[in-house]
Amino acid sequence: MAEPITLDDIYALFQTSQTEADRRFAEADRRAAESKAEADRRAAEFDRQLAESKAEADRSLAELKRLVDNTTRAVDGLTTRWGQFVENLVEPAVLRLFQERGIDVQEVTRRMRSQRRGAEMEIDIFAVNGDVAVAVEVKSRLSHQDVEYFLSCLERFKQSFPHYADYDIYGAVAGIEIDEGVDRFAYQRGLFVIKQTGDTVIIANNSTFQPTAW
Numbered sequence: 001m002a003e004p005i006t007l008d009d010i011y012a013l014f015q016t017s018q019t020e021a022d023r024r025f026a027e028a029d030r031r032a033a034e035s036k037a038e039a040d041r042r043a044a045e046f047d048r049q050l051a052e053s054k055a056e057a058d059r060s061l062a063e064l065k066r067l068v069d070n071t072t073r074a075v076d077g078l079t080t081r082w083g084q085f086v087e088n089l090v091e092p093a094v095l096r097l098f099q100e101r102g103i104d105v106q107e108v109t110r111r112m113r114s115q116r117r118g119a120e121m122e123i124d125i126f127a128v129n130g131d132v133a134v135a136v137e138v139k140s141r142l143s144h145q146d147v148e149y150f151l152s153c154l155e156r157f158k159q160s161f162p163h164y165a166d167y168d169i170y171g172a173v174a175g176i177e178i179d180e181g182v183d184r185f186a187y188q189r190g191l192f193v194i195k196q197t198g199d200t201v202i203i204a205n206n207s208t209f210q211p212t213a214w
Contacts, residue, residue, distance in 0.1 A: 089201045090138055090174050090194060094127045097194070097203050098134055103170065105129045114160035121153055121160040134170045136194070142175030147186050154214045168213040174201065 091108060098105050105127035112123040125136035135157065137150040154171045158164060173186050174194035183193045183204060190212025193204045205211075 089196060089199075090136065091125055093194075093201050094125055094134070094136065097201070098127060098170075098192075101192075101203060103132060103134060105132065105134055112161075116160055119156060119160040121157070123153075128164075128167070131166060132168045132170070133164060134172055134192070136172045136174060138174045140175070141177040141179065142173055142182055143179050144182050144185060146175075147173055147182060147189065147191065150191075151189055157214060170211045170213060172203075 091110060094108055095105055106129040107127065109126045109128075110124065112126045114121045123135045124138040127134045127136070135154065137146065137153075139146050150171065150173060153160075154169065157169055170192065171190070172192035172194055175182075176196060178193070178195065183195070186193050187205055187209065190210075192209075192211060194201050195204045
């Protein structure tokens with residue numbers, strides 16, 4: 001026959017159940033605290049990485065701005081040098097230089113432009129008289145590619161400026177700096193080469209040079 005259940009038994013069972021419930025609540029609280037701590041740790045790590053990324057972006061932006069500023073100053077410097085080279089040296093000497101070579105030009109124009117569709121072109125300096133003219137390309141640094149491009153311009157010059165169709169058009173290139181061998185290449189293609197020497201400019205081609213007429 002089963003033992004009767006007493007109040008002590010019921011109280012003991014209640015105590016056991018309460019203890020287990022407390023243990024489970026404590027375990028739940030511990031896990032919740034651990035989850036919160038992990039979430040806080042991850043949030044802190046995310047904030048740290050975000051701050052590092054922002055700092056790196058700020059550094060990159062500052063570096064980019066520095067490069068842009070340096071490039072702008074360099075371009076402005078080249079533009080200024082180019083303008084001074086044209087205005088102070090090349091343009092004033094053009095008539096004299098070519099007259100000394102037997103090309104009797106009398107008028108000089110800067111930045112002559114054609115906006116004809118499909119035949120757009122700009123000539124830095126254009127010296128003309130009668131039925132003869134000289135187109136001059138001026139560069140801060142004259143390269144092989146610059147000469148090639150200018151030759152292609154001379155080939156289609158009369159398409160761009162048809163009122164000069166009956167003229168003999170000669171070509172000349174000038175540079176503050178000229179890449180190695182470019183002057184020789186220009187000579188071979190029938191172009192005059194204008195170089196700076198001291199406070200003036202000269203035509204570097206020798207006296208026997210025969211220019212090409214386009």
